[in-house]
Amino acid sequence: MKYTDSHCHLDDNCFSTQLPELLSQCKLRNISRIIIPSISPDNFQQVLTLTKQYHQRPIELFCTLGIHPWFLKHLTLNDLENLNQLITKEKHNIIGVGEIGLDGATSKHAAQFGQTPEENFEQQQRFFEYQLDLANKNELPVIIHHRQSHQHIVPFLRQYQLAKSGIIHGFTGSYQQAKDYLDLGFKLGIGSSISFSRAKKTINTVKRLPIESLVLETDAPSMPLSNEVISPIDNTFKQNNSSKPPANSPLNIPVIFELLVNVTGITPEVLANQLEDNVNKIFFTKDSTI
Ligand SMILES: [Zn+2]
Structure with missing residues (x-):
């Protein structure tokens, strides 16, 4: 069995000193x-360099380029034009556009990122639309961030009818919300949310979904697993370094997989193969660039 972490911020500083060891693990x-x-x-540049430097050393790394809705404060249309040019230049070194999206709950992050959704929702939409266009123009799939924003994202996706669809990252929500994305050809990223027994709505949704619609992800170092499950990362990092381990790491993928085996009731081998096929379908079809 093999796994893919379809969403990990491996360029985060917390991984930098231990990267070769982490990738071997x-x-x-x-x-x-x-x-x-x-x-x-x-x-x-960081994700591009890291991907080129460590690809197949010893595992496969891929990256996507995009602007996340949390980080728009000092950005202008000029930054989108630069992204457009960079995607053209690096087309053969990237596999998608992301992480892009809409966040209706950024008030939590207003202190850190300097804007509430009320203040910047128009800007979020402009950046989202521009980047959907970029994906379409370059025939690349997208990785979409959502929070309290399904009702805004779905109409955009219906309007754009993307050539390559993509992943709804860190999916949480109802069966109907999931279904709206599946009807548009999207897959749903399943991560730590299913490790929380209180996340009943999402767990019940995942139970009802076809396994052809799911992919694994950690979103590391964000989105740590619930304390209700045991993570292998503490031990791994303790062996190597006395510093505090990151809150989440790609090493948690097998834990999320085991949780998904329990939620779906599908045999591990069958589920693992299907999840890999799903990633391949979105990112690594025949005309894939890497
Ligand atoms: Zn993320």
Whole structure:
């Protein structure tokens, strides 16, 4: 069995000193591919460099370029034009556009990111639309961030009818919300949310969905697993370094997979193969660039 972490911020500083060791540990645990989305112009070069430097050393790394709705404060249309040019230039080194999206609950992050959704929702929509256009123009799939925003995202996706669809990252929501995305050809990223027994709505939704619609992700170092499950990362990092381990790591993928085996009731081998097929369908079809 092999796994793909379809969403991991591996360029985060918390991983930098231990990256070779972490990637070796991933290989040992059959995590054979990691997809690294960018979040703002500040980390475009970082994700590109990291991906080129460590691809197949010893596992496969891929990246996507895009601007996340949390990081728009000092950005202008100029930044989108730069992204347009960078995507053209790096077309053969990226596999998608992301992480892009709409966030209706950024008030939580207003202190950190300087804007509430009320203040910047128009700007969020402008950036989202521009980047959907970029994806279409370049025939690339998208990785979409959502929070309290399904009702805004779905109409955009219906309008744009993307050539390559993509992933709804960190999916939480109802069966009907999930169904809206599946009808548009999207897959849903399943991560730590199913480790929380209180996340009954999402767990019940995932139970009802066809396994052809799911992919695994950690969103590391964000979105740690619930304390209700045991994570292998503490031990791994303790062996190597006395510093505090990151809150989440791609090494948690097999834990999320086991949870998904329990939720779906599907045999591990069958589920693992299907999840890999699903990633392949979105990112690595015949005309894929890497
Ligand atoms: Zn993310």
